[in-house]
Every structure is written in C-alpha cells, then in structure tokens.
Amino acid sequence: xxxxxxxxxxxxxxxxxxxxxxxxxxxxxxxxxxxxxxxxxxxxxxxxxxxxxxxxxxxxxxxxxxxxxxxxxxxxxxxxxxxxxxxxxxxxxxxxxxxxxxxxxxxxxxx
Amino acid sequence: xxxxxxxxxxxxxxxxxxxxxxxxxxxxxxxxxxxxxxxxxxxxxxxxxxxxxxxxxxxxxxxxxxxxxxxxxxxxxxxxxxxxxxxxxxxxxxxxxxxxxxxxxxxxxxx
DNA sequence: CAACCGTTGTAATTAGGTTACAATTAACGT
DNA sequence: ACGTTAATTGTAACCTAATTACAACGGTTG
Numbered sequence: 001x002x003x004x005x006x007x008x009x010x011x012x013x014x015x016x017x018x019x020x021x022x023x024x025x026x027x028x029x030x031x032x033x034x035x036x037x038x039x040x041x042x043x044x045x046x047x048x049x050x051x052x053x054x055x056x057x058x059x060x061x062x063x064x065x066x067x068x069x070x071x072x073x074x075x076x077x078x079x080x081x082x083x084x085x086x087x088x089x090x091x092x093x094x095x096x097x098x099x100x101x102x103x104x105x106x107x108x109x110x111x
Numbered sequence: 112x113x114x115x116x117x118x119x120x121x122x123x124x125x126x127x128x129x130x131x132x133x134x135x136x137x138x139x140x141x142x143x144x145x146x147x148x149x150x151x152x153x154x155x156x157x158x159x160x161x162x163x164x165x166x167x168x169x170x171x172x173x174x175x176x177x178x179x180x181x182x183x184x185x186x187x188x189x190x191x192x193x194x195x196x197x198x199x200x201x202x203x204x205x206x207x208x209x210x211x212x213x214x215x216x217x218x219x220x221x222x
Numbered sequence: 223c224a225a226c227c228g229t230t231g232t233a234a235t236t237a238g239g240t241t242a243c244a245a246t247t248a249a250c251g252t
Numbered sequence: 253a254c255g256t257t258a259a260t261t262g263t264a265a266c267c268t269a270a271t272t273a274c275a276a277c278g279g280t281t282g
Contacts, residue, residue, distance in 0.1 A: 015179075018139075019130060019140065023269090028129075029130065035229075040228095055238095056271075080227080133269090145238095145239080147259085154259095165267075167267095
C-alpha cells in the first residue's frame with residue numbers, strides 16, 4: 001500500500017504554507033471585502049507577504065483563518081481590537097498544533 | 112482543553128478546498144512557468160476554475176499538487192501524457208483519502 | 223458636540239492575466 | 253535526410269485585479 005505516501009502527499013504542510021493567495025480571493029473565501037482587509041492590515045491586525053518591491057500582497061492560510069475568526073467575533077459584538085486579541089491567543093495554539101503536525105508527518109516519512 | 116477545536120480549525124479541509132490561487136502564484140509555488148501551466152491546461156491535463164465570465168483562472172491545491180507531481184515525473188524522463196496518466200491514478204487515491212479525512216473530522220466535531 | 227472607531231468610496235496608477243498566432247527545439251519513424 | 257509530432261516558448265493587444273492616497277460617513281462614547 002502506498003497509502004501513507006498519499007496521505008503525506010495530501011497533507012504536505014510545507015506546501016500548504018507556500019499556498020498564499022491574493023486579496024480578491026481572500027475576500028471571496030471569507031466574505032470580508034478587500035477594503036476592510038486592507039484596513040485591518042493597516043492597523044497591524046493581520047499581515048501579508050510581498051514577493052518583491054511593488055508587488056501585490058498575498059495572504060497565507062493562517063492569516064485567512066484569522067480574518068474569518070475575527071469577523072465571527074465581531075458579528076458576536078466584539079470590537080475589532082478585542083476580537084483581534086482573542087484570536088491572537090487562539091492562533092498561538094494553532095501554531096503549536098501546526099508544528100507538532102509537521103513533526104509527525106516528517107517522522108512518518110522515515111518509514 | 113480546546114485543542115481539538117483548534118486542530119479542526121486548522122485542518123479545515125472544507126476551507127482548504129476553497130483556497131484557490133492565481134496562475135502566477137502557482138508558478139511561484141511549483142517552479143513551473145505560467146506559459147507551461149496554460150499549455151497543460153489547453154491539453155486537458157490539469158484544470159482550473161473561473162468564477163465568472165472573462166475572469167482569471169484559479170487553481171485549487173489538488174491541481175497544484177498535480178502540477179508538481181507531473182513535473183517531477185517529467186524530470187525523471189516520462190513524457191507529458193505518461194506522467195499525466197500516472198499522476199491521475201495517484202490522484203484517485205488522494206481523493207479517497209481526502210474524503211475519508213473529511214468524514215473523520217466531521218465525526219470528531221460531534222464530541 | 224468633539225473625538226474616535228470601523229468602515230467605505232473612488233480615481234489614477236501599476237501589476238497580473240488572457241488570448242491567439244507563431245516559432246523553436248528535439249525526438250521518432252520511414 | 254525528411255516530415256511529423258510533442259513540448260515548449262515569445263509576444264502583442266487587450267482585459268482584470270490590486271495599490272495608494274485622500275476623503276468621507278455613520279455610530280458610539282466621554
């Protein structure tokens with residue numbers, strides 16, 4: 001069975017981290033308009049990457065997640081800053097879990 | 112512990128499926144030039160989605176994976192068609208595994 | 223009511239993508 | 253050697269998407 005290989009191939013988290021998308025796509029995915037996303041970024045609440053000078057921004061999936069979570073909390077009545085703080089804590093957890101997963105996948109690869 | 116929630120939040124495969132990126136980004140990720148990607152698509156080997164009429168194409172992560180795998184096989188000496196066929200088989204497996212994972216995550220959610 | 227928060231509008235500019243037509247390069251069979 | 257096919261690349265004209273900066277708006281709070 002080459003199934004383990006297929007699973008690892010599918011859950012290639014290293015690859016997932018490279019998967020960064022343009023702002024229009026993020027707006028489509030999250031339902032948060034581009035203008036708002038840029039505003040949150042101006043305020044330092046989320047962040048994007050720029051490949052080169054004068055290039056367009058790209059958001060990784062952790063930041064997209066963040067946008068979704070913040071929007072959810074704001075819908076519940078949190079202020080932007082409060083929502084951001086709350087999400088920040090959850091993100092720490094998510095990052096930890098993430099690294100643990102990366103390690104698991106890597107040790108499975110050695111079989 | 113809200114860890115299970117965080118894991119599910121991280122591995123939100125439903126969300127992952129929405130994560131589609133523009134051709135330039137695919138080129139960056141895979142190292143395969145945009146022109147070549149479009150050529151492979153013309154030949155029907157990979158596929159993209161278009162949101163509306165006259166919009167730009169977007170590739171989901173399974174298709175990006177496909178591009179990577181095909182390029183690898185071609186580097187080993189396979190022809191394009193042979194590589195495509197081989198990858199097609201692996202993709203079937205990957206899709207199966209994928210659906211199984213989606214179901215697992217969903218049943219975990221019921222706890 | 224003044225100040226702030228969160229958001230949105232828009233115009234001008236730049237970046238990125240599409241299409242179609244054509245050319246190139248290498249391998250394959252006769 | 254020759255025509256053929258496979259795989260790729262170049263490019264021009266056109267269209268779509270993103271950026272920046274400046275401004276404005278409605279709601280809330282002191």
